[in-house]
Amino acid sequence: MRALTARAATAWCFFVSGVTLSSWFVRMPDVRDALALTNRDVGLASFVVAGAAILAMHPAGRFAAREGTAPLLRVSVVALPLLPLAATVAPGGSGFWVLLTVFGLTVGALDVAMNGHAVTVERVLERPVLSGFHAAWSAGAIAGAAGAGAAAGAGLSPRAHFAVVGVFLVVASVVAIDGLLPATVDRSAPSARRVRARWRAGLVRLGVLGGACALAEGAALTWSAVFMTDERSASSAVAALAYLSLAVAMAAGRLAGDRLRTRWSTGGLLRAGAWCSAAALATALLVPSAAATALAFGVCGLGLSVLLPVLIGAVGEQFGRRDGAVGPAIARFTTVSYAGVLSGPVVIGAITEAYGLTVALVLPVLLLAVVGIDAPRAVTPIPANQQRQAE
Template sequence: MDERHDPARARWAVAGLFFIVGIVISTWFTRIPQFKTGLSLSDAELTVALLAPTVGALTGMQFAGRLTARYGSAPIARVTIVLAPAALLIPAASGDLVTAFVGLLVFGVVDGIADVAANAQGVAVERQLRRPVLSGMHAAWGIGAIIGALSGGAAIATGLTVLQHFAVMAAVTVVLALVAGSQLLPAGVDRSQTDRESPKRTSWRTGWTRRVLALGLLGGAAMLCEGAISNWSAVFLHDELAATAAVASLGYSVFTVVETATRLVGDGVRRRVGPVPVVRVSVALAIAGLALVLLGSPSDIVWLAIVGFGLLGAGLAVLNPIVFSAVGHGSVQDTGSADTAGAAIAHYTTMSYGGVLAGPAIVGWLSGAMGLTAALACLLVPLVGIGLFARVTAAAEPAVAD
């Protein structure tokens, strides 16, 4: 194989893609208050604007599978990873809600396609290396998000406007994207030759199998828990355990740091013991963490709950990367070819993204009926479900490359 397309280099290149997306997303999150102030948006108008990236991402995912099959994940990843930070310049430069909404919608579409393409390329790298590496790639996202948040604080402290900040971020990440993109595996590793000759062959049904549906439910359950913890941990510590605002913020911080650190070692552990045992142990850790969180209520043992959120981070860390691998490699096993992997990953990504969106809403709805502590306790249901059906992730063992 050409040295430019060395799988070992491609591994770090894909990690670079995740790192860039983490920076871009985190940069946007840190400047939302200034974005709101700059356009003089009401809370209701901001809510409308914040819907745009979600709608765009879900829309983009519906096209990502077909684009990957037709052109290969590498070309799609190269284009979208450059467009994503550039797209954020539109809302940053906008002077009204409509323009900002359109810009954020475009950003969401590009981000959704980039997510699918990066994971599809990651699965292709695993097949070439014949060992798991996707968890480490996902860890790069977390590292990028931390750096993005820190740079956002620095930009605010130095008085940079939102547009200036996003322009600097775009310039830096585009250079990184060009370097990473040059080291990806060639398009042929997951491009359908038949689809290029007959584009109608790939439809929205391509990639849907019972395995993908089962894995989608598993991944959706995991991401439901992650979305719920991300959005409600600080509220829980503050409202239920009477923690100060500073201490309450530690719940999500500890969760994120431990999750990222666990992903860094997740591939090595999965390589030694296999995906199914790792999923089962991860679920056990998450349940133990949830128990510690709930045991801290309503007493003053705030530190116990914070440790619990850390265990939840460790337990949830590798579930999504393992399921991504199982979807991609399982698609190859089911069809005998890699050209449906992108479509399968696109379907799975849509379902898991749905879990992220549903988690906070479900916990919020349940907390209104039974209280926040009881609502978080209900996360035991999806966690037990993941443990019971962990066997379906056996397909995460990388298939031998052609």
């Protein structure tokens, strides 16, 4: 019963992350106007958040090794929803950037803590649940984006919007985190910490594959609507449907992902997801029909949905469990894979400026093909019959 309660509490943490981040990024144009920022400042703000998140991940992993993932998760999930509000009320320009850095650091710490705790919950339950947690993040992102759009449409300022969302999430989180597993479940012994101090080549390899998946996922989500309007001459409404089909398909795929993990091997599921998303994205680039392109983006979302959760599960199985705790392993994986998040907008944008968006989106197709080829070799085979059937 305690593990099931922890599953719900951990899913809530993923949901909070999704709501907070999507609310922030959707309201960024209004934050820009309210704080008299430039478009260059907006781009720099995204870089600061992602860069600070990367900087926080390794220290967060070491802290999780000493104290367990639960204490870090309790603090970061309560702090995160308040930081968008804090950034918008910061005194002066420097205060905004300082709080934005704290925002990014908290994002990184929460990412390590919630994924590490999720791996621990999966181990305790002895059945796949990681994809369901990432589905909770996707649901939070959709809810946050919808709420942000409604708040903007109603004329609610970013400050007021962030205050309402932040207070609600904090109050609910204080109640929810009581259900997390105790810190002793994944706290490591001092002797094991010395083993985990080394970077392992196999872990870095999985991190690079995760970075490729993150870049492809970010490119599809960021550029799908733009591609529809610029390359398929679609209306804004049709372009929005392409983005929505992608986001909803990813959420639906993650809801089904745990059940798929009971029937497929880790390598087989990674291969299928990568090739499915690569083929669908290639179809979107080649087929001139706007309706077919929108449908192809949805299929791409289904393939993408399983990749990162399965890779994180493989990291926990191959390195977290073997070395005695999951925190440092997840931290190293996310540190490397976040390079895809950080570099994706820059690389895709640069190629788009030089050669056009269609050519730029060939890059994620190629990266997904590489994941389909290499990921099954990079993970230790975990047969489906060793998994317990998901609920």
